[in-house]
Every structure is written in structure tokens, then in C-alpha cells.
Amino acid sequence: MVLEVSEEDMSWFKRNKExxxxxxxxxxxxxxxxxxxxxxxxxxxxxxxxxxxxxxCDRCSNHERIGSxxxxxxxxxxxxxxxxxxxxxxxxxxxFEDTKKYIDRVKATQKATGLTDAxxxxxxxxxxxxxxxxxxxxxxxxGSLGSVMGEKIARAIDxxxxxxxxxxxxxxxxxxxxxxxxxxxxxxxxxxxxLGQLAEAKLPYISFxxxxxxxxxxxxxxxxxxxxxxxxxxxxxFAGPRVVRETIGRDLPDGFQxxxxxxxxxxxxxxxxxxxxxxxxxxxLKFFRK
Amino acid sequence: MAIYLDFEEPIKALEEQIxxxxxxxxxxxxxxxxxxxxxxxxxxxxxxxIFANLTPWQRVQMSRHPDRPYTLAYIDAVxxxxxxxxxxxxxxxxxxxxxxxxxLLDGRSVMFIGQQKGINTKMRxxxxxxxxxxxxxxxxxxxxxxxxKFNKPIVTFIDTPGxxxxxxxxxxxxxxxxxxxxxEMMRLKVPVICIIIGEGASGGAxxxxxxxxxxxxxxxxxSVISPESCSSILWRSWDFKEKAAEALxxxxxDMKALKLVDDVIKEPINGAHRAQTEIFExxxxxxxxxxxxxxxxxxxxxxxxxxxxFSSMGVWK
Numbered sequence: 001m002v003l004e005v006s007e008e009d010m011s012w013f014k015r016n017k018e019x020x021x022x023x024x025x026x027x028x029x030x031x032x033x034x035x036x037x038x039x040x041x042x043x044x045x046x047x048x049x050x051x052x053x054x055x056x057c058d059r060c061s062n063h064e065r066i067g068s069x070x071x072x073x074x075x076x077x078x079x080x081x082x083x084x085x086x087x088x089x090x091x092x093x094x095x096f097e098d099t100k101k102y103i104d105r106v107k108a109t110q111k112a113t114g115l116t117d118a119x120x121x122x123x124x125x126x127x128x129x130x131x132x133x134x135x136x137x138x139x140x141x142x143g144s145l146g147s148v149m150g151e152k153i154a155r156a157i158d159x160x161x162x163x164x165x166x167x168x169x170x171x172x173x174x175x176x177x178x179x180x181x182x183x184x185x186x187x188x189x190x191x192x193x194x195l196g197q198l199a200e201a202k203l204p205y206i207s208f209x210x211x212x213x214x215x216x217x218x219x220x221x222x223x224x225x226x227x228x229x230x231x232x233x234x235x236x237x238f239a240g241p242r243v244v245r246e247t248i249g250r251d252l253p254d255g256f257q258x259x260x261x262x263x264x265x266x267x268x269x270x271x272x273x274x275x276x277x278x279x280x281x282x283x284x285l286k287f288f289r290k
Numbered sequence: 291m292a293i294y295l296d297f298e299e300p301i302k303a304l305e306e307q308i309x310x311x312x313x314x315x316x317x318x319x320x321x322x323x324x325x326x327x328x329x330x331x332x333x334x335x336x337x338x339x340i341f342a343n344l345t346p347w348q349r350v351q352m353s354r355h356p357d358r359p360y361t362l363a364y365i366d367a368v369x370x371x372x373x374x375x376x377x378x379x380x381x382x383x384x385x386x387x388x389x390x391x392x393x394l395l396d397g398r399s400v401m402f403i404g405q406q407k408g409i410n411t412k413m414r415x416x417x418x419x420x421x422x423x424x425x426x427x428x429x430x431x432x433x434x435x436x437x438x439k440f441n442k443p444i445v446t447f448i449d450t451p452g453x454x455x456x457x458x459x460x461x462x463x464x465x466x467x468x469x470x471x472x473x474e475m476m477r478l479k480v481p482v483i484c485i486i487i488g489e490g491a492s493g494g495a496x497x498x499x500x501x502x503x504x505x506x507x508x509x510x511x512x513s514v515i516s517p518e519s520c521s522s523i524l525w526r527s528w529d530f531k532e533k534a535a536e537a538l539x540x541x542x543x544d545m546k547a548l549k550l551v552d553d554v555i556k557e558p559i560n561g562a563h564r565a566q567t568e569i570f571e572x573x574x575x576x577x578x579x580x581x582x583x584x585x586x587x588x589x590x591x592x593x594x595x596x597x598x599x600f601s602s603m604g605v606w607k
Binding site: 088089090091092093094096097098099146147148150151154176177178179180181182183184185186187188189190192193194195196197215216218219220221222223224237238239243244247248252256257265266267 | 453454455456457459460461462463464465466468469470472473476477492493496497499500512513514515520523524525530533534537538539540545548550596597600601603604605606607
């Protein structure tokens with residue numbers, strides 16, 4: 001169901017915050033009659049319709065930013081999966097404090113999002129075959145890469161090797177988590193080392209880049225897939241657009257650092273619309289099996 | 291003319307005083323030896339007390355000291371002038387911010403690679419301030435693969451404020467280039483030693499920083515972000531760099547204590563730049579010591595231990 005409304009005459013639908021702010025847990029059961037505007041063209045949809053369309057706008061094809069839960073529901077047969085190491089949470093190795101204590105920031109974010117950290121790792125079935133997937137939640141400190149993410153991915157890779165299943169990381173991250181400093185940096189090396197072991201076991205690794213994938217995540221495992229695939233119009237970058245603009249001192253060309261741009265420059269295998277994600281991915285995985 | 295940092299000013303003052311006193315002695319024929327000796331022992335005391343208590347931010351300043359030796363100076367000294375530079379990534383160009391090539395370490399071929407900063411304004415631009423483009427990382431990988439093919443050990447010197455965040459760098463896949471290096475370095479069959487000789491900024495450093503031995507010179511820093519950028523992002527102001535430097539635990543002592551690097555190489559009391567011959571000798575001996583140790587290990591075991599080492603990094607509950 002689609003309704004067209006202008007911002008002015010329907011002010012009681014006004015969103016104060018962009019994107020999805022409801023926690024993943026609360027979103028599991030979608031009550032009927034809820035509405036959400038496309039964050040791009042502002043077309044109004046029922047949440048039910050958005051879910052049916054994998055959170056892609058029917059009108060402008062905008063891909064709403066979604067979390068791990070939604071990706072798992074889209075990917076796995078009957079939306080069923082088992083979570084691995086879900087209890088793992090951050091230590092505070094550096095006793096880090098900026099304007100806020102890191103440990104308080106983590107606790108507050110956990111409370112607000114219902115998540116334990118910025119990534120969830122699960123095992124389920126895609127087209128009847130085992131599949132291990134790690135998916136990030138941008139709502140958790142910008143999907144940042146810290147010790148927990150590194151360790152969860154490492155253990156998920158161990159699981160993939162154990163059950164001889166392909167492995168995928170859904171990246172959605174601003175990069176390394178500053179509050180774990182050196183530890184965060186070394187997670188880039190840690191995960192890359194584990195991916196080497198996955199390669200030794202001849203198991204495919206799919207890197208799925210979604211909006212946004214930047215910084216240390218781009219400079220490590222997100223670019224190391226046997227297949228690198230992305231959602232349309234996602235920001236994919238090493239240095240973010242603001243930093244690049246400041247470095248070169250002029251405006252950036254249209255479409256700079258979008259999935260389409262990165263595909264054109266040779267760093268992606270293909271771009272996949274989220275509405276075709278499961279089918280396309282299923283086809284790719286089949287080639288590794290046959 | 292030597293350059294002095296703000297906290298080095300008392301040293302500068304004493305050194306000038308010593309010079310003046312000596313001059314007076316020469317000019318007036320008065321025996322000033324006692325006075326000179328007194329000043330010199332005072333200089334030693336002052337130097338010791340200043341450098342014993344450097345703050346993390348002062349260490350960062352030391353790591354960027356304009357008189358500090360850069361990669362090529364180390365390579366030249368360690369290889370006793372035998373270094374032969376090899377250029378280009380075989381695809382796009384030759385990146386001047388990354389240098390590499392073979393040299394002899396007491397008669398043994400070693401592949402030396404590192405980021406290179408410029409020694410004056412003109413050269414700083416030529417070297418892009420030690421910030422490599424993707425071609426630099428790809429050249430480094432090409433040379434590492436060359437070394438692996440002929441079973442020669444690899445030594446990298448890390449000194450970069452970061453990988454270059456430019457438009458072309460993005461177009462040509464800066465992220466992919468660094469990622470590829472990290473991945474491949476983890477699996478190199480030859481011994482790999484990485485030495486942070488100045489600035490170890492994030493992915494730009496790690497792109498040549500995965501090794502069996504990752505060690506820091508005493509007055510260097512290594513972290514996920516520079517204190518300035520950290521300040522600007524987390525405090526939303528450039529004014530908290532000292533605080534950020536503390537919070538990031540980026541000094542050699544902290545990084546060693548956190549087991550994120552394997553070793554710290556002590557510098558001469560007032561820094562690598564004030565006694566270059568000494569630091570070159572120390573670095574050379576360290577490389578030899580590490581190589582001796584690594585030569586004893588089977589390649590496959592060495593690789594496993596390398597992966598294990600990085601896999602064990604991280605703190606969680």
C-alpha cells in the first residue's frame with residue numbers, strides 16, 4: 001500500500017530522526033497499521049509492506065538501513081537461524097574515557113538497542129544448505145570494529161570450517177572502534193588471518209558491503225571476499241567523503257564512493273538489489289558447490 | 291641547525307651555555323674546564339629528567355621530530371650502503387612514499403621496505419609526507435612476494451601519518467590494497483620483522499605491519515588513529531590531542547604492556563635523532579637477533595604462530 005503525502009499537510013507523520021531507530025528486538029513482531037516514510041522519497045508505506053519488500057522503497061528503490069535481524073530474516077530459509085556467541089560483550093582494556101566513559105557508552109547503547117555489540121553471528125540454512133553469516137548493526141556505536149566483533153567473526157569462521165559451510169560478512173560500519181584503539185586496529189589483522197584459514201579449507205567467503213562500509217572494515221575483511229558484493233548506492237570508502245574533500249580542497253564528483261563507483265573501478269563483483277538478495281546469493285553459492 | 295621541541299628548551303639552553311663557555315675559554319685564555327664540566331653534568335641530569343618523564347603527547351612529538359632519521363637512513367645504515375632500490379607496482383606507478391629493495395645485512399640478502407618521509411619542504415612533497423597511495427602498498431606486496439619466492443627475510447620500517455586519503459587513492463582501491471597486504475603478510479613463508487621507527491598510524495601502518503616480530507622504537511606511537519583526529523572526532527575539537535594521546539595508550543611502553551607489539555627498542559637517552567649512529571647499530575643488532583630466532587622455526591609453524599599471535603589480541607567478556 002502506497003500513499004503520497006507532502007511534508008506540510010501531514011505533519012503528524014513527521015519523523016524527527018532519520019532512518020530506523022526502533023531496536024531490533026522490538027521490531028520482531030510488526031503490529032498492523034504502523035506506517036513509515038521512505039527516507040529518500042518520503043513515500044509512506046505500511047511497515048508490513050516494507051518488510052515484504054525487504055525494506056526497499058517500492059517507488060524509488062531506496063534501500064533503508066536495516067540491522068542484522070532483518071538481514072537474517074531475509075537470508076535464511078523460513079527466517080530461521082541459531083545465534084553463536086551472543087553473550088560476548090566488550091571489556092574496557094584501556095579504561096577509555098573521552099567526553100563519556102567507554103564502558104558507560106557501551107551499557108547505554110546496549111540498553112537502547114537491545115544488542116550486545118555491533119555484530120551478530122549466526123548459522124542457518126540458505127536453499128537448504130548450511131550458511132554462516134555475520135551481520136553488523138550500525139545502531140551500535142556506528143557498527144564499529146572492536147575486540148568483540150573481531151572475536152565473534154573469528155569464532156564464526158571456526159564454525160564455518162567445522163561444519164564446512166560458506167561464510168558471509170554483512171558489513172555496515174564506520175570503521176574501527178576508537179575507544180579500543182590498538183586492540184581495534186589489530187582486529188583487522190586478526191580477521192584477515194582467520195580468513196586465510198577459511199581459504200585453506202576451500203570454503204567460500206562472501207563479503208557483502210552495505211551502506212555504509214568505511215575505514216578499517218573496508219581496509220580489511222570487507223575487501224577480501226572471494227566475492228565482493230554490495231547493495232545499490234551504498235557508501236563504500238576507505239577515507240570518508242568529508243576527509244577526502246578536505247584533503248583535495250574541492251567538491252567530490254557525483255556518485256563518488258557509491259557501490260556503482262566502486263564496481264566501475266573494479267573492486268566489486270556485482271551489485272545486488274535487496275529484493276533479489278537471497279535468490280542471487282543462492283545462485284552464487286551454488287557455483288561453489290556444483 | 292638542530293631543531294628543539296618545546297620541552298627540549300632547557301637542553302637547548304644548556305648546550306648553548308656550554309658552547310659560550312668554551313668560546314670564552316678560547317678567547318680569553320682562562321681555564322673554563324671546570325665550568326664546562328659542571329654544565330655538562332648538569333646537561334646529562336636535565337636530559338635524563340626530561341626524557342624519563344615524557345607524556346604520551348610528547349612521545350608523539352618525538353616520533354615526528356624533523357631531525358629523526360627516516361626509513362632510507364635506517365636501510366642504508368643497516369645494509370652498510372649495499373641497498374639497491376626497486377621501483378614500481380607493475381600496474382600504475384612508482385609511489386615515492388613507499389620505498390623498498392634488497393640490501394645485505396652482514397652478507398645476507400634481506401628485503402627492506404618502508405614508508406619514506408621527506409627531509410625538507412621539497413622532499414616532503416615529493417614523498418607525499420610519507421602517506422602512500424594504493425600503488426605504494428601494491429609495490430610493497432610485490433617486493434614481499436619477490437622475497438618470499440627467493441626465500442629472503444623481510445624487514446619493514448613503519449613511519450606514516452596514514453595512508454593517503456585522496457580522490458585517486460579511493461578510485462584505485464586504498465582499502466583493498468591495505469586489506470590485501472594484511473591478508474598476504476599473514477601467510478608469507480619467510481620471516482617478517484616490522485619496526486615502527488616514527489609514526490604508526492592505523493591501517494596505513496598495518497598495511498606493512500603484519501609480522502613475526504612487530505617492534506616499536508621507544509619514542510614512537512602506534513594506534514588506530516592519530517591523537518589529533520581522535521580529539522576532533524570524540525571531543526569534537528582539535529584541542530584535546532594531549533588527552534587523546536593519553537587515552538589511546540599509543541606509546542611503545544603501553545603497546546608492549548598490552549601485548550599488541552612484541553618488543554620495544556630502547557633509544558639513546560635524548561632520542562634516536564640525537565645519536566643516529568647509535569640507534570642504527572641498535573636496530574641492526576635487533577634485526578639480527580630476531581632473524582636468528584625466527585630462522586630456527588619451520589615456515590608453516592612460523593605462519594601459525596603469526597596467525598595465533600594476532601588472533602589472541604582483543605579483550606572481551
